[in-house]
Amino acid sequence: MINFEKTFRKIKNSYLVLRLMEIQHRLVYEKNYERMAQAVRRYEKCDNKKPKSQIRKEMNLCKKFWGCYPLHYYRYDLYRKDKELSENKLLNYIPEFFFYRLFLPFYDSEKYKILLTDKIITERFFRSLKILQPHTICKLINNHIYTNELVKISYNDVEQELTKKKYQKIFVKPADGIGGYGIYIFHKNDRGQYVTKDNDVLNEDFLNKIGAQNNYIIQPGLEQDPEISEIYSHSVNTFRIATENKNGDVRILYSVLRIGRDENQVDNIAQDGLILKIDTDTGKAGDHATSEQCEYFEKHPDTNFVFKSYKIFNWNKIKKFTIESAKKLPQFTYLGWDIVLTKGGPLAIEPDLVFGLDGYQLALGGLREIFQISDPQFYWKNKGKRAWQCKE
Numbered sequence: 001m002i003n004f005e006k007t008f009r010k011i012k013n014s015y016l017v018l019r020l021m022e023i024q025h026r027l028v029y030e031k032n033y034e035r036m037a038q039a040v041r042r043y044e045k046c047d048n049k050k051p052k053s054q055i056r057k058e059m060n061l062c063k064k065f066w067g068c069y070p071l072h073y074y075r076y077d078l079y080r081k082d083k084e085l086s087e088n089k090l091l092n093y094i095p096e097f098f099f100y101r102l103f104l105p106f107y108d109s110e111k112y113k114i115l116l117t118d119k120i121i122t123e124r125f126f127r128s129l130k131i132l133q134p135h136t137i138c139k140l141i142n143n144h145i146y147t148n149e150l151v152k153i154s155y156n157d158v159e160q161e162l163t164k165k166k167y168q169k170i171f172v173k174p175a176d177g178i179g180g181y182g183i184y185i186f187h188k189n190d191r192g193q194y195v196t197k198d199n200d201v202l203n204e205d206f207l208n209k210i211g212a213q214n215n216y217i218i219q220p221g222l223e224q225d226p227e228i229s230e231i232y233s234h235s236v237n238t239f240r241i242a243t244e245n246k247n248g249d250v251r252i253l254y255s256v257l258r259i260g261r262d263e264n265q266v267d268n269i270a271q272d273g274l275i276l277k278i279d280t281d282t283g284k285a286g287d288h289a290t291s292e293q294c295e296y297f298e299k300h301p302d303t304n305f306v307f308k309s310y311k312i313f314n315w316n317k318i319k320k321f322t323i324e325s326a327k328k329l330p331q332f333t334y335l336g337w338d339i340v341l342t343k344g345g346p347l348a349i350e351p352d353l354v355f356g357l358d359g360y361q362l363a364l365g366g367l368r369e370i371f372q373i374s375d376p377q378f379y380w381k382n383k384g385k386r387a388w389q390c391k392e
Contacts, residue, residue: 015380015381018101018102018380021097021101022067022068022069022097022101025068025071025097025101026068026069026071029071030071035075035270035292035358036071036074036075038293039074039075039077040074042074042077042293042294043074043077043079046077046079046080048080048081048082049079049080049081050079050080050081050084055073055079058073058078058079058090059073061087061090061091062090062091062093062095065091065376066091066094066095066098066376067098067376067377067380068095068097068098070095071095071096071097072093072094072095072096072358072361073093075096075358076093076294076358076361076362077294078090078093089365089366090366091366091368092365092366092367092368092369093361093365093366093367093368094357094361094366094367094368094371094373096357096358098376098379099357100354100357102376102379102380103371103373103379104334104353104354106379106382107333107334108332108333108334108353109331111331112331112332113353115331116332116335116350116351116352116353117176117353118175118176118215119173119174119175119176119177119217119350120139120141120175120215120217121175122350122351123136123139123148123217124148124150126348127148129328129329130328131325131328131348132321132345132346132347132348133347133348133349134219134220134222134340134347134349135219135220136148136217136218136219137158137161137162137167137170137218137219137220138153138157138158138218139215139216139217139218140172140207140210140211140215140216140217140218141215142211142215143208143211143212144211145157145158145207155203155204155207158218162194165220166188167188167220167221168187168188168221169185169186169187169188169220169221170185170186170194170202170218170219170220170221171183171184171185171186171218171219171220171221172184172185172186172202172210172216172217172218173216173217173218173219174214174215174216175214175215175216175217176214176215178352179268179270179271180266180267180268180270180271181270181271182214183266184196184200184202184210185197185221185265185266186200186202221236222236222340222342222347223342223343224236224237224340224341224342224343225314225341225342225343226343227312227313228257228341230303230305231257231259231300231303231305232259232260232261232300232302232303232305233303234260234263234264234265235259235260235264235265235266235267235273236267236340237257237258237259237260237267237340238257238258238267238338238339238340238349239255239256239257239258239278239318239337239338239339239340239341240255240256240257240258240275240336240337240338240339240355240356240360241254241255241318241322241336241337241339242254242255242334242335242336242337242355242360243322243323243326243334243335243337244333244334244371245326245327245329245330245332245333245334245335246333248327248330250323250326250327252280252319252322252323253280253334253367253370253371254280254360254364254367254370255277255278255279255280256275256276256277256278256360256363256364257275257276257278257285257312258273258274258275258276259273259274259275259276259289259300260273260274261273261274261300261301261302262301262302263302269291269292269356269359270292270356270359272291272292273291274289274290274291274297274300275289275290275291275359275360275362275363276288276289276290276307276363277363277364278312278315280319282311282315283311283312283313283315283316283318283319284309284310284311284312285307285308285309285310285311285312286307286363287307287308288307288308289307289363290359290362290363292358292359292362294362312341314341314345314346317341317345317346318339318341318346321339321345321346321348322337322339322346322348325337325348325351326351329351332351332353334353334355335351335352335353335355336351336352336353336355336356337350337351337352338350338351338352
């Protein structure tokens with residue numbers, strides 16, 4: 001088997017590196033990413049496809065425009081007869097390879113990446129910038145417990161805070177976690193213990209066990225605004241808001257509300273959550289929510305909450321908070337913010353440098369015009385030599 005990354009490092013021509021990376025992406029994406037494999041299976045089972053000649057024509061059109069094989073044609077079910085799109089709307093869908101390997105790396109350097117990819121560092125960074133965020137009980141670093149100020153403490157100190165504050169829910173998050181994976185969620189039981197659904201007990205032994213494998217940040221559960229809880233109360237439903245910051249001029253590109261379902265305690269679309277379009281100007285919700293499997297819901301499947309005509313009451317506060325926060329991070333051009341609306345107002349959970357594309361194009365349609373991408377070949381020609389380092 002070809003060692004692609006070793007080969008990339010030997011080649012001096014960055015354009016050729018990108019072309020080889022695109023071939024690698026095409027060969028391994030279905031095998032390595034379950035969501036793409038599921039999309040291919042949907043295509044194979046679909047009995048409502050466009051004529052083969054039309055599919056070939058549309059795929060060739062996408063390939064010529066974007067400069068890469070249009071795997072996204074399968075990902076967004078663009079082959080379906082009920083996805084009869086104009087040429088412009090078809091080309092509005094951005095391929096993931098282009099977005100993650102060419103577009104985002106063109107604007108944002110690896111230099112500051114650590115500030116936003118390690119939750120422990122991000123928490124400290126945000127407090128220095130006075131960006132409101134959830135309270136942190138403690139941090140688990142190299143299997144030792146620290147305060148917010150990185151003062152070493154014992155588990156007894158943690159117990160004292162838990163006894164005093166009487167939190168009902170505790171989140172133990174891996175510092176490098178993404179997509180909601182690896183999080184331990186503890187609920188307080190009748191005996192005052194914090195226990196997960198798998199019967200893990202939050203105590204010193206538990207922290208010693210997980211601390212030997214990774215670093216963690218430990219935070220209490222948030223009480224979201226009652227109007228958001230009405231939609232679905234088992235998870236904290238967060239707003240994903242993408243921002244652009246060019247020369248200090250910040251604009252919101254798009255916004256969605258991520259919603260849990262099936263009694264899940266996280267709202268991530270990768271863990272069967274739903275995604276609901278929110279109009280960036282008015283805060284009005286879209287007519288339906290979408291799942292990662294291209295399912296559409298006019299109402300929440302668990303609560304029967306109807307999405308059509310729903311409007312976020314405090315949308316202007318959320319919008320203002322997000323823009324002001326993005327202005328404090330001029331090092332980053334594009335960010336995907338996770339914002340939660342609590343009773344006291346909006347808080348920033350975290351911003352992502354490499355934020356999800358596929359889930360948002362499922363809910364919103366193609367995002368090319370929103371990102372103002374007029375000539376994809378510009379990025380092919382001008383992408384720097386760091387391309388092989390960018391993770392998808």
